[in-house]
Structure formats: structure tokens, C-alpha cells
Amino acid sequence: MCNTVKVSPRKLDPEIRTALVDIAARLLAEHGAQALSTRKIAAEAGTSTMAVYTYFGSMSGLVRAMVHEGFARLERQFARVRQTDDPVADMLVLGHAYRHNAKANSHLYAVMFGGQSLAGFSLTEEDRQYGRYTLLTVVGCVTRCIEAGRFRTGDPLLIAHQMWIATHGLVNLELGGYLIDPVDADRCYDTLLSSLIVGVGDDTKASAASMRASRRRRRREVEAEPESVAHRS
Template sequence: MSPRRVDPQARSLLVDIAARLLAEEGPQALSARRVATEAGSSTMPLYTHFGGMSGLVREIVHEGFARMQAHFDLVRKSADPVADMALFGRAYRHNARTNPHLYSVMFGGSSLAGFSLSEEDRQHGRYTLTHVVECASRCIEAGRFATTDAELTAHHMWAATHGLVILELGEYLIPPYDAGHCFETQLVGLMVGAGDSPEAAARSVALSRLRQDEELAGVPAPHPEAVPG
């Protein structure tokens, strides 16, 4: 009898299920049997695709950053680099809101207790900042940002946006200082903090908002949580 073929979508679906279990119930919920049960499958795909649970946890992190990269790749380079930078912030937030379970565990910490990430794994995540660094360089070259350190500027953008997204996913931000309001004003503040004028920053952020629906519409939706097999 020939070996049973595993659905090619199973890998991504198992990652989504494992991420949800980690985010909602913690590492104690993550076992091969529990993931397989949630997936409606045998445990075989876990070992076929990931070599075990440690490999599955590592793949959650890699998949999380891959989806973030997919969002960043949709941001088109325009004549307004500050609008492009703001749109990277929108792409980052959109990714987190679209993949909340992946996002909540992809940076490690207590949710990965018992499963360790290597420096190589973390470097895999840092690599996604390449587009943002390049955009910061363009903002500097255009005279919009006063800073001369594009990489530091990109890290500031990352840290600030990440902080807001974590609060948003935790449902800490409520009216009148809800996530949408805070995010829009934060984007302007970040651009001004990097050296842009308040008026120019506000115009570019407004432009990025108009571009968002068109440019970020091509990101595939997450898989439903069902795995044949």
C-alpha cells in the first residue's frame, strides 16, 4: 500500500491551531495529541512536517514573521517615503489583527515556556525590518527625517507600533483613546519625532490611510482551523 498523502495545507493549519492553543491556554495545552485532536487528524502530520513539538513551536514564530513579511511586501514604493513609512505601520497592525494568535506568541517570552528559540530564529524575525530600514533611509535622503541613523529609526517605529498593538490585542484601549485614535495620532507623532514637520507628517499619514485598503487587500486570509488526515 502506498503511503497516505498529507494535505499540503496541513502544515499552515497546524501552525494556526498550535498558536491559538499557546495564546489562549499556555504551553501546558500544547501536546501532539491535543493539537491533533483540535485538528481532527492523527499525530502523524506533526512529525511529518515539524519533527515534533519543538519544531512546531519554532514554525509558529517563523510563520508569524513570514505573514508579516507578506504584508510588508505589499507596500509600494511611492514618491512620498513618509507615507510609505506610515503604511508599513498600518501593514504591521493589520498583520497582528489578522493573525492575533500567531502574533501573541511569535516574540517568545513566557508563552513559549518549555520551548526555546535560537538566535537564528530571532534573526529570522529581525530580517523583516529590512524594508522599514530602507524606507527610513529614503525619508532621510528626502530631507523629511532629521535623524541620520535609519536602522535606529526603524527600530523606534517597530517598538512604538508593537507596543500599541499589544495593548490593542489585550483590549486595553477604549474610547476616547481607542486603538484607532491612538494609532493615527501615534503615526504622526513618530514621523514628527524623526524630524518631519507636523503639517507634512499629517498629510503623509492621511495619504497612507487612503492607500491602505488598496495595497493591503492582497494578503491571504488565515486558514480555517481544520486539517484533513
């Protein structure tokens, strides 16, 4: 739960804005749309209901901010993945970065792809572009894999979509608790990503070597908390 912070809604504070977004998304994830009220959100933030309107204009604006913040955090997670001389390992780390971000921000993840049904909110093309923009990181990595001769020549955008669709589906199953015991989630991700990589042309032995390299990198580039980012929840 976010720490209670007293603030005048007239003072625009990015930390308070982020806290309101996180609180609203958590209430939504835990209790459903009926919990999404200015009174409940303001009470948990330790401020007045006017703060919601000061920062977001409306409840619909708050839902839009949840979508944007969710994709912004995903983009920051992707930015932590280094570009190396093994672009396939980079791709594998990106796949786990997507998963890690979804688990760390599950309250926002639930809104990023379905917020159109909340508070009269409807996604615009500009809103969707926030999500599409994050895919460009994957497209760039696919392009490097093709140029390195690891992937067969093809459409980088199409391959990136295939990666996104498959990873997104497995993330949803994991977050929803639908993986059947004793299936291990980590093993599922490694198997899925390996299959995707080989499926677009990588050599099996080379793919296995890149997988080993990616495992060594995940703790530092994906799982470790960035020192510059305060933990707010």
C-alpha cells in the same frame, strides 16, 4: 476554526502543515500551554498525532514553526505596501500593516516574541533573524525618507527600531484590551505614528499630507484580503 482535513502524515502537504501551525497557535492563545498537545492538535486537524512529528519533528519544532510562520506573514503583509514618491506615507502604511498583521494573526503574534517558554523551546539566533529580517523593510523606508529630506540625517537602523518599539507597544496594548475607553484605537495609531514622524524631523504640514495619503491607501494595501491567499481560518 480550520476545516477538518483528512490526510496521511506521510504525504507532506504545505496546507496541512500551515493548518497544524494555526491550530496549535490558536489552542495556545485560547487555552494556554496546557492545551498544546499532539492529541488535541491532531484531533482538530483530522489527522493522526504522528503528523506533528512528520512535519515538525517534535513539539518544540512546532513552536519554532509558529515563530517562523508569524514573521513570514508579517513580511508578506509588508510586501503589499507600495514604494511611492512619498516615503513618509509609505512609512505610515507600514505602521498600519504591522498592526493589521498582528490583529489578523493574534494567535501567532503571541508566540513570535515569547515562544521560548513553550515545550522546552528556546529561540536561537537564526530564529531571531526571522524577526530582524522584517525590520529591514522599515530600515529601507527610513533611508528613503532621509534621502528625500523628510527626516533629518541620522542612523536609519536606530530610527527603524524606534518605530518598531513604539508600534509594537501600542499593538500589545490593543490586543490585550488595555486601551481605556473612550480612546479610539485608530486615532491612537495615527497620533503615535504622526508624533514619531515629526519627532525624527518631518515638517508638520508635510506629515499631515502624508497621513491623508496613507489613509487612502490602507484599505487596498493593508486591509483587503489578498486574492491569491486562501482564507484558512
